[in-house]
Amino acid sequence: MTETRPENGEGVVLKASNLHRWLGNEENRVHALRGVSLSLEAGKVHAVVGPSGCGKSTLLYLLGLLDRPDDGDLWLMGKQMTVASEAERTPARNEHIGFVFQFHFLMPEFTAAENIMLPMRKLNRLTENEMNERSGQILQDIGLEDKGHRLAYHLSGGEQQRVAVGRALANFPGLLLADEPTGNLDQKNSDSIFALLCRLARQKGQAVLIVTHNLELAEQCDTTFSLVDGNLT
């Protein structure tokens, strides 16, 4: 899977062109995105900033193949994805995209390690031993090497969010999408999660997109987009 993306970190992992999205129906219909175009590059950390309700999450769901645009085009690893069937988009999410949301969305009765292994099990390319090995490595990367056997609901908020990052990294995806990943955390945890995402992106050559309303964090990213009136500036 790693071969499909350029190792030097200069390739475009995801390209979006002229995305439009209306939300809601009838009288409370909102034109949330009005022709968004962007490129996300391997090895770089991109930020999208903007006030609450400006359409940042809406954009992230489109880029992450969780939603379809009403108009515009989207290429993931050079492959046109807007018209692709669900049978193509779902495996693409599994293999090429990692998500981190504001809420961790862990399986509470699964251990940290088991949560991290969920995407690997679906991809089904590793033996049980290799999966254990990789999840051990990831636990180390996220600083939870001694908590792999803890149930998710016995972890602190910061630890849960780290596990969520670990799960997003499980299949070494080319694209990491994070929607206000530090929104629920205190300053210290927030900083460390952000640092973790940046470090991993540069280290593993992933394209990272972080949606945030924290301008201080955004400044530390390689590229920053502002979403205003449904358009990037």
Next chain:
Amino acid sequence: MKRNFQIALRFLLAKRRAMLMTLAGIVFGVAFFIVTQAQTHGFEDLFIRTVLGANGALRVQDKFQNPITSLMADTGDSTEGFRVPLKEGRTYIPGISHPGVIKESVEKFSSVSGVSEVLAGRASVSSGFRSLKTEVLGIRLNDHLSVTDLGSQIRFGSLARYSEEPSGILIGTRLAGRLQIDIGDTLFMEHLGAKRRYRLVGIFETGVGQYDLTRTFIHLDEARLLFKKPFGSSYLQVALFDSDKAPQVALHLEETLQHNVDSWQEREKTWLDVFRVLRFSSGLTMASIIVIAGLGMFNTLAMIVMERQREIAILRSIGYTRGDIISIFLQQGMAVLIAGILLGWILALALTYGVSSLPIHIRGVFSADSFVVKWSLYHYLWAGFIASIVILLASFLPARRAAHIDPGEVIRRMGG
């Protein structure tokens, strides 16, 4: 499959209590279904055994003539008997005029295991104490033993004495009680003014109350004298190797012999229908327990789908397909279903065994001293089949709903 089952199991265990209720419903539904089938089927079989033991599988009786044959044969000897025209155009002549010939041809059928010639009639039987109406059956003992269970139904006296004693008589237990007589006592039979004297040599019990009260057996030659019928007989009682084939054999015999042949299924249709309805309705009642368990399953799974929207959404977002989600929920249903069926079967075995040793006292259409059960694999398979259909249906609807959860919508609503 294993991956999804692991998730299914965790979802299931988090809802232990509700699932245990559903499981209990399946276990009891399956077990009670089997136990009631075992009983109703058991009594049905006992009834059939009793009927076959008393009356045989087939009865060859009145000769009939179809319109065409009757025209050809109807030359002069119409004084032999009276004719009863029936709907189908057949004419019946009561009784069998040449039993020897008919018996011989019936015996040639490979499915026939025994034939007994019977001359039946009504008479009054009297002891010194009182006089009662009876159905007298004139038989040849050895022939009759080959078509009935009479040999094992003697309670007092013996068949050996009966075969030695030309004026010997066998009567039922209840008749003996009414007449207040014992083995060795003298009885009188009266028919159309003629009165003959017999010696009581055996008392039998068929278990069928009516037979034990009214039936008496005497030697065929004695019956000819009593009823003043030197030739012919009333019917031939026939036993088959496979009594289930009686209706087909009856048809075949009818065609060949030009005599009316009744199978036991035809004769006992009313009672057989009663047993069948009883079996069906008790099965339906018990199946409704399984249906209620199915509603419980539906309810619990629908609840899990509601509570697990977040987990379903994230699974979808990390690449689990709709099919995966369906299988996660179907497997929850299947796990409970399989456990329920297995435990239900075990409980059914135990209950059936327990019921079979409960004492009861039944005399009437048959006699039983404990609950009669039938051990049949089919009861177990049917119970499993019904439970599977109900539970799979109850699981499929929530599973489909879970599969149609829109991950983006849920993630936005629940903390994207």
